[in-house]
Amino acid sequence: MRVPWRTTLLSYTFLAPALILLGVFTFYPLLYGSYLGFTEYNGARFAQGLDPKWVGTANFEKLFADPLFMTALQNSLKYLLVVPALQLAALGVAVLVNKQLPGMAIFRAGFYVPVVTSISLAAVMWEWVFNREGTLNWLLRSLGLTSPEAQFGWLNSEVWAFWAVMLVTFWRGFGYYMVLYLAGLQNIPEELEEAAVLDGASAWQRFWKITVPLMRPTILLCTLLSTIAALRVLEEVLVLTNGGPLNSTYTALMYVFSKAFQGFDFDYGLASAAGLVVAAVALVLSFVNFKLFNRPEEEQT
Amino acid sequence: MKRALSILTLSLGMTALSSANAQTTVTFWTWYLSPKFDNYIKTTIAAFEKANPGIKVQWFDKQDSMVQDFIASVNLGNAPDVVNLNIDETQKAAQNGFLRAVSDFTPTATLNRTFYAQSLRNFTTGGKVYAYPWYGWINEGVLVYNPELLQKAGLSRAPRSSSEMLTYAKTIKDKTGAYGWVPALKDPNTASFLGFFYAEGLPIYGADGRAVFNSPRHAALLNQYVTLFRGGYIPEDAVRREAFQLATELYAQNRVAMIVGGPQALTRIKDTNPGLYAKTVVTGAPVGPANVQTGGSMALVIPRASKNPEAAAKLAAFFTNNANQLAFAKVVPVVPTTLGAQSAAQFKVTSQDPIAKATGLVGASGRFINPGYKAPGNSDDLYKNFNDNIEAALLGRKSAQQALNDAAAYWNANMKK
Numbered sequence: 001m002r003v004p005w006r007t008t009l010l011s012y013t014f015l016a017p018a019l020i021l022l023g024v025f026t027f028y029p030l031l032y033g034s035y036l037g038f039t040e041y042n043g044a045r046f047a048q049g050l051d052p053k054w055v056g057t058a059n060f061e062k063l064f065a066d067p068l069f070m071t072a073l074q075n076s077l078k079y080l081l082v083v084p085a086l087q088l089a090a091l092g093v094a095v096l097v098n099k100q101l102p103g104m105a106i107f108r109a110g111f112y113v114p115v116v117t118s119i120s121l122a123a124v125m126w127e128w129v130f131n132r133e134g135t136l137n138w139l140l141r142s143l144g145l146t147s148p149e150a151q152f153g154w155l156n157s158e159v160w161a162f163w164a165v166m167l168v169t170f171w172r173g174f175g176y177y178m179v180l181y182l183a184g185l186q187n188i189p190e191e192l193e194e195a196a197v198l199d200g201a202s203a204w205q206r207f208w209k210i211t212v213p214l215m216r217p218t219i220l221l222c223t224l225l226s227t228i229a230a231l232r233v234l235e236e237v238l239v240l241t242n243g244g245p246l247n248s249t250y251t252a253l254m255y256v257f258s259k260a261f262q263g264f265d266f267d268y269g270l271a272s273a274a275g276l277v278v279a280a281v282a283l284v285l286s287f288v289n290f291k292l293f294n295r296p297e298e299e300q301t
Numbered sequence: 302m303k304r305a306l307s308i309l310t311l312s313l314g315m316t317a318l319s320s321a322n323a324q325t326t327v328t329f330w331t332w333y334l335s336p337k338f339d340n341y342i343k344t345t346i347a348a349f350e351k352a353n354p355g356i357k358v359q360w361f362d363k364q365d366s367m368v369q370d371f372i373a374s375v376n377l378g379n380a381p382d383v384v385n386l387n388i389d390e391t392q393k394a395a396q397n398g399f400l401r402a403v404s405d406f407t408p409t410a411t412l413n414r415t416f417y418a419q420s421l422r423n424f425t426t427g428g429k430v431y432a433y434p435w436y437g438w439i440n441e442g443v444l445v446y447n448p449e450l451l452q453k454a455g456l457s458r459a460p461r462s463s464s465e466m467l468t469y470a471k472t473i474k475d476k477t478g479a480y481g482w483v484p485a486l487k488d489p490n491t492a493s494f495l496g497f498f499y500a501e502g503l504p505i506y507g508a509d510g511r512a513v514f515n516s517p518r519h520a521a522l523l524n525q526y527v528t529l530f531r532g533g534y535i536p537e538d539a540v541r542r543e544a545f546q547l548a549t550e551l552y553a554q555n556r557v558a559m560i561v562g563g564p565q566a567l568t569r570i571k572d573t574n575p576g577l578y579a580k581t582v583v584t585g586a587p588v589g590p591a592n593v594q595t596g597g598s599m600a601l602v603i604p605r606a607s608k609n610p611e612a613a614a615k616l617a618a619f620f621t622n623n624a625n626q627l628a629f630a631k632v633v634p635v636v637p638t639t640l641g642a643q644s645a646a647q648f649k650v651t652s653q654d655p656i657a658k659a660t661g662l663v664g665a666s667g668r669f670i671n672p673g674y675k676a677p678g679n680s681d682d683l684y685k686n687f688n689d690n691i692e693a694a695l696l697g698r699k700s701a702q703q704a705l706n707d708a709a710a711y712w713n714a715n716m717k718k
Contacts, residue, residue: 042397043393043397043398043399044396044397044398046372046375046376046397047375047397047398047399047605048398068685131538132537152537153537153538155541156537156538156540156541158696241541242489242541244540244541244692245540245541245692245696246689246692246693246696246698247689258681258685261369262368262490262681263368263390263393263490263680263681264368264372264390264393264394264396264397264399265393265396265397265679265680265681265682266372
């Protein structure tokens, strides 16, 4: 069917504002940033008003020879462990709070509070939790699991700081994904559940045979968002550990941030190259997510 | 008549235009000074504008994002004209070509007459001074202590040397459970442990500019702190947090007995624990064998991208002159960087109030302001590596000697000249 040119023009006119904004604030920075990854563009060149200088893959060679970047990349990949834990917990709790019971709205709002809490406030709060004299040690001691002599500051431990920061990421993201799952759950037709109940299906069977298959698009979306967020984790690390101790919490985005934005010794070329590596990892993981969760309809039933 | 009117209109227009042209607007960025010091800054700006009718000042106070905002403004073509930076950032900005040398605007003789020689050296790189030194602070200016904790530890007087500080730290912790003090082992964004080497009289750089902070004597000093840290005599948070912040926080909770620093530490204690503030004793801080102190300073710089550098330099010189620095030191206990401050009557007042006493002790000692080391080229990377190595030693992952050897090797391989 041929679309009249007037209709086409009108459609593009409506699309134009969004396309222009996307072009200016998304596609241009993306392309320019990718280009910078192949250039030498540091504080000295910038201050002298010199253009970026093409250096091919030199930045990437430098990156992969830098032990700090390799540690940062490994930490970022390890950080992805938060994704399945976060998704399972958010989906599970969403199912629990998807009930029309009195006071349930308060529970839902409560879970969402960490999402809107500022990171500086969250940092102060979690400092109290993780300190040597903090609430976590108090709890463990009260339960008889540790002695006062064995206590330590969780954020100062090379072994535990990483998991402590990850717990904060979990806490901050949990409510957000739960709300998305809740929205997905409320789109599942009630008749399906009722029919399954009449057929004698248990709650567990209903969850796996009805809820999970129908929630697959939401699970894909949440997993994708969560994977990308885990690869981009920065704020929690900056305010709680600044990448330490011994770089055990130093992530790839922190490397990008330090090279691009910290002080006058910046190196946009190297930062952009590091950003491209992180983006490439994100793309590969997104592809894996699509393969896992975006099966055709007939396969799902 | 018509012609006369035309001439009149034209001449009026020309006059209006020339007066508009004569008005220069200077953009002035300070760092973390608002809202606490709004009154002082605004009063000084008003005085400057009165003395320079052709110059108008637009003041902005920047906080966390100062450096990023500065770089972005250069990129956007609207760079500020006068910017408040510290020693380290000034060095980095100058090394990368962001700043104009102040000798382009003010004769060297005038600079030498106005500021302490060391203050000018703090802002010198490549043989040129890149900033008008502004207010400063002395890291070892005063020793602030809680007399009850010292008494409980069986100590009748304040420590008199840096080695005595180390002994005190052990005694106080063993006898009271509180920490002795919080040394700046690895403050973020700097290489604070180098200051301990400087205080000990140990060199940081050799004559050829190479890093030489890995001699056995350097390692022995680091090892003393490692032993204290691993023995639990220094708060473990000291590897993660800025020492000054941590020290003032713990002192106010009676968990640290002493703070080595300037009067600024007392301001916070007065706010958070007035009872303890009233009991606090202030005395001269112990120094190391080199008999030197360390300290830092702020400065006013003129960006290369400034569109009004001459007027900017006038404003920077005005804010940093002796009278205005002394006036600022009356508002907040800072240490002026001007030679004239040495003889200022305001620092000769004796008082038992801790802040007034501390101010009197350090106010006229601007000549000692010295970080103890010059920011190396590529300092962000180098500082990070240095701190990572200090941390590795503190956490027992490397010996003190190995940590310093690794840091020195990294510095010498990556330092930009």
